[in-house]
Amino acid sequence: MKNLWHDSEASQCDSSLELRAYTSRLLGQSADLVLHGGGNTSVKDVAVNVFGESEEILYIKGSGHDLETIGTDGFAPTRLKTLQKLSSLPTLSDTDMVRELKCSQTDPKAPAPSVETILHAIIPHKYVDHTHADAVVSISNTQGGEDKIRGLYGDEVLILPYVMPGFILAKQVFDATRTIDWDVCRGIILLHHGVFTFHDDARQSYENMLHIVTKAEQYIAEHIDIDVKPGNGSDPSGISALEFARLRKQVGARRGGNMVARFLPLALASLDNVEDCARRGPLTPDHVLHTKQLPMLMTGDDAADIDHFAAEYQSYFDRHAGEDLTCLDLAPRWGIRKDKGAAAFAINGKRLKVCTDIVEHTAKAILWGEQMGGWQALPEQDIFDVEYWELEQAKLKKTGAASSLEGKVALVTGAASGIGRAAVAQLMDHGVCVVGLDKDPTVTEVSNSPLYLGSVTDVTQTDAIRKALETTVLWFGGIDIVVSNAGSFPTGAYLQDTSDEQWHAALALNLDSHFKVMREVIPYLKEGFDASVIVVASKNVLAPGPGAGAYSVAKAALTQLARVAALELADHGIRVNVLHPDAVFDTGIWTDDVLNARAEKYGLTVDEYKRRNLLATEISSEDVARAILTMADKDFAKSTGMQLTIDGGNERTL
Numbered sequence: 013m014k015n016l017w018h019d020s021e022a023s024q025c026d027s028s029l030e031l032r033a034y035t036s037r038l039l040g041q042s043a044d045l046v047l048h049g050g051g052n053t054s055v056k057d058v059a060v061n062v063f064g065e066s067e068e069i070l071y072i073k074g075s076g077h078d079l080e081t082i083g084t085d086g087f088a089p090t091r092l093k094t095l096q097k098l099s100s101l102p103t104l105s106d107t108d109m110v111r112e113l114k115c116s117q118t119d120p121k122a123p124a125p126s127v128e129t130i131l132h133a134i135i136p137h138k139y140v141d142h143t144h145a146d147a148v149v150s151i152s153n154t155q156g157g158e159d160k161i162r163g164l165y166g167d168e169v170l171i172l173p174y175v176m177p178g179f180i181l182a183k184q185v186f187d188a189t190r191t192i193d194w195d196v197c198r199g200i201i202l203l204h205h206g207v208f209t210f211h212d213d214a215r216q217s218y219e220n221m222l223h224i225v226t227k228a229e230q231y232i233a234e235h236i237d238i239d240v241k242p243g244n245g246s247d248p249s250g251i252s253a254l255e256f257a258r259l260r261k262q263v264g265a266r267r268g269g270n271m272v273a274r275f276l277p278l279a280l281a282s283l284d285n286v287e288d289c290a291r292r293g294p295l296t297p298d299h300v301l302h303t304k305q306l307p308m309l310m311t312g313d314d315a316a317d318i319d320h321f322a323a324e325y326q327s328y329f330d331r332h333a334g335e336d337l338t339c340l341d342l343a344p345r346w347g348i349r350k351d352k353g354a355a356a357f358a359i360n361g362k363r364l365k366v367c368t369d370i371v372e373h374t375a376k377a378i379l380w381g382e383q384m385g386g387w388q389a390l391p392e393q394d395i396f397d398v399e400y401w402e403l404e405q406a407k408l409k410k411t412g413a414a415s416s417l418e419g420k421v422a423l424v425t426g427a428a429s430g431i432g433r434a435a436v437a438q439l440m441d442h443g444v445c446v447v448g449l450d451k452d453p454t455v456t457e458v459s460n461s462p463l464y465l466g467s468v469t470d471v472t473q474t475d476a477i478r479k480a481l482e483t484t485v486l487w488f489g490g491i492d493i494v495v496s497n498a499g500s501f502p503t504g505a506y507l508q509d510t511s512d513e514q515w516h517a518a519l520a521l522n523l524d525s526h527f528k529v530m531r532e533v534i535p536y537l538k539e540g541f542d543a544s545v546i547v548v549a550s551k552n553v554l555a556p557g558p559g560a561g562a563y564s565v566a567k568a569a570l571t572q573l574a575r576v577a578a579l580e581l582a583d584h585g586i587r588v589n590v591l592h593p594d595a596v597f598d599t600g601i602w603t604d605d606v607l608n609a610r611a612e613k614y615g616l617t618v619d620e621y622k623r624r625n626l627l628a629t630e631i632s633s634e635d636v637a638r639a640i641l642t643m644a645d646k647d648f649a650k651s652t653g654m655q656l657t658i659d660g661g662n663e664r665t666l
Contacts, residue, residue: 013226016041017215028057028214029071029084032139035218040079045143045225047373048366049078050298051206054132054140055214056092059118067118068092070133074123088125090116095133098179099186106178106403127403130182136194137210139217144206144296147228150377152203153295155385161201164231169224170197174204174390176397177298199224204390205296236383250352251275253485257539259314260489263357266318267343270419270541272364272445273489276354280375289382290348293389295374297398302358302367303374304340305395308347310355318344332396338405346371360418361445361463361488416646418443420541421488423481425471425529426498428452430599431548434637435495440464442641444493447484471498471525477532485536492540493644494533496526497548499567501602504559504609518562523569530577537586544587546643547574548636551594551657555664559613571655578653587652589643593636594659597622626661 016038025031032055039045039053054072061067070092073079077086094116098104104112106127113125126132132140151160161171170192175184185200198220199209209220256275264271280286291306305328308321322342329339345367348354356371358364381387389395398404422439426432427448436446440463448455449469456466465487469480484491499522502514526547537543549567556564571590578588597607611621622630636658642648643656657665 013042013044013222013229015219015222017218022215027084028055028138029087031055031214032071032087033082033084035139035141035214036073036079036082038218039141039143039221040082043369043373044146045221046079047144047369049076051079051141051143052126052128052132053079053142054087054129056138059089061118069118070095070129072125072129072132074125076123086123088122088129089118090125090129090133091118092133095130099130099134099182104179106401109179110403127178128181130179131185131208134182134186134189135208135210137217138212139214140208140210141217141221142206142208143221143225144298145221145225145228146295146373146377147225147232148201148207149204149296150380151228151231151384152201153377153387153389154381155388157385157388158203160231160384161203164227165201165224168197169199169201171201171203174202174297174394176394176401177205178401178403204394232380232384236380247352251349253482254535254539256355257485257490257536259310259355260357261539261541262314262318263343264419264541266322267341267359269359270417270492271343271357271359271489272361272419272421273358274356274364274368275486276356276368276371276375278348278354278372278375280378281348281351281353283379283382285382286348286350289378289387290375292387293392293395295370295377295389297390297395299370299374300395300399301404302345302363302370304345305392305399307354307371308344310347310349310352312349317347321347328392328396332393333400336405337400340399357489358419359414360443361461364445364488365462415442417641417644420444420492420644421484421490422446422493422495422644423449423484423491423529423533424495424497425449425525427458427466428455431593431596431633431636431640432495432497433458434633435497435640436464438634438637438641439493439495439644442645444644445488447480447488449480450498471529472520474528474532477528481532481536490540491533491536492543494529494537494545495548495640495644496529496545498525499548499550501560501563501606504606504613505561506559507561510562515562519566519569522563522566523573526570527573530573534581534586537581538584540586542646542649543585544589544644544648545574545577545581546640547571547588547590548640549574549590549592549655551592551659551662551665553592553655554657555662575653582652587648589648589651589653590655591636591639591643592655592657592659592665593631594657594662595622595625596631596633596636598633623660625659626663629660631658631660 025034036053052073056070058066059069070090071087074086074088113129175181201207207224209217211217260273287309294300310317321344325342346356356367358367378387422444424432424435427436428450436448439446445463447465448458449467451470453468458466467480469476502518549571552564553568553571574588574590611618639658
């Protein structure tokens with residue numbers, strides 16, 4: 013494992029906490045160590061309280077923070093002596109533990125401390141690092157894994173059996189370390205869970221982690237002979253985008269709400285015994301919160317596969333549940349199909365990213381494990397105890413209502429700028445996954461959110477559209493919302509001065525491309541959740557102006573296209589509505605030359621031209637984007653074939 017420490021960067025840290033944040037980010041840069049909030053780090057220091065007294069403080073990673081990006085404000089300051097007293101208690105429920113951890117904080121505005129805070133307090137070193145290193149956990153998750161770990165590390169690490177995170181784990185470590193020589197011990201390995209390293213020097217604690225993980229990586233390299241690159245041995249061509257959209261819709265129906273999905277061409281699918289080994293349990297117990305205990309076995313008969321998974325999951329719950337537990341939904345979170353690949357499912361884009369990464373790392377670990385004696389995860393009861401942990405059940409009761417748009421997928425054309433770009437932002441703000449299409453290469457740079465995918469696509473070309481739609485569906489699972497927005501305003505010309513080329517170019521983008529997108533996307537919309545199409549036309553449909561003939565005709569025809577689509581798609585529950593914006597000057601349509609020319613034509617200054625409406629107000633792309641959002645949402649659930657102007661009021665359109 014590569015050492016990322018740089019003296020020049022470390023020297024810029026002015027405090028132990030800043031250095032703690034720096035080395036935490038070094039750990040967080042490797043997905044093979046931590047994924048999406050996994051792992052935790054801490055530092056012990058001294059602070060002066062309000063009474064002027066020196067007080068020992070444990071700064072530990074706060075809940076909701078990620079090691080990859082954490083700063084000093086991501087650590088929760090807790091009173092070390094209080095934590096050490098808690099470790100001496102014979103028992104403590106995790107609910108009570110969380111309450112006591114909150115009470116131990118010195119800053120009520122700081123994030124909630126990690127559930128492993130007490131464990132960090134027990135270790136008598138300044139810096140403590142904890143990861144869920146793939147290599148180490150993968151070895152322990154094999155037949156005879158504990159013996160392999162002991163043989164690999166000898167006495168340089170303390171090896172402990174798996175127990176539940178929280179107070180139970182802290183108590184185990186407290187009892188097991190009463191007599192050890194902390195100066196000799198380089199780390200603690202918790203089987204099936206992860207690694208702790210520690211030292212009074214931040215760099216040494218970090219390098220202890222690298223030492224332990226590198227040893228495991230070297231062991232794996234010596235004992236496997238397999239290429240684990242994604243896609244090796246799978247056949248994604250065997251699963252069509254439309255089939256995948258249908259699968260996603262049925263999984264969402266089982267959950268009772270919107271869901272997103274991603275196709276994963278995993279090498280794991282090529283194993284002869286994949287249907288067995290993939291269902292022996294997760295890589296680490298905490299992954300169950302995102303993936304559930306087992307994947308769904310996919311055969312191509314979606315309804316039967318989903319029903320079988322639901323029955324299995326209900327039986328799993330019934331075998332282990334106590335009286336006060338609430339069963340989670342019966343929908344799978346991932347599935348695998350032999351020789352084809354896998355799929356991840358989630359309630360929103362952020363969780364889809366988490367689930368996808370976990371599944372890919374799990375698949376890699378299973379491939380390793382099968383060559384090191386056979387993959388073997390924790391017993392079912394241990395996995396259930398984490399999935400239905402009292403702290404996780406408490407979260408369910410606190411979860412507020414999600415946006416009705418969360419878990420939907422939108423396709424936005426002309427997404428690189430103006431109305432399209434603003435629509436992307438509005439939709440993502442409400443939990444929608446968005447694929448933006450534009451021939452402008454900057455469309456890929458619109459957002460780095462896991463909810464966004466930019467595709468450089470010329471929407472006047474049918475083949476390009478089909479490819480983009482397939483990419484959209486395999487990346488997010490389907491299409492529920494289409495914002496048909498791509499367009500351009502050519503330099504104004506009277507009809508007698510309009511060339512054939514100008515006329516056809518205007519129609520190609522402002523009309524023909526919308527028809528092609530509509531035609532190709534309809535099969536996917538039929539498999540969507542409460543599907544809707546929002547067509548961005550123009551005020552010129554209702555009130556054309558001289559010198560804009562080609563543009564006005566194209567937008568009028570586009571409006572008629574939308575009206576026909578509303579008639580044809582209503583039986584499928586697909587809504588089609590039209591927006592008529594006017595004078596949206598922060599779009600790519602309005603170049604300085606066009607704007608000056610139009611203002612001059614009406615004998616107005618540019619500013620006057622921008623506000624030439626009844627309300628004397630300027631219309632922005634964001635104004636139109638908010639209308640798009642409203643049309644896509646449940647507020648317009650019973651409206652189709654409607655036309656709405658966003659123009660500040662125009663006496664010609666009243």
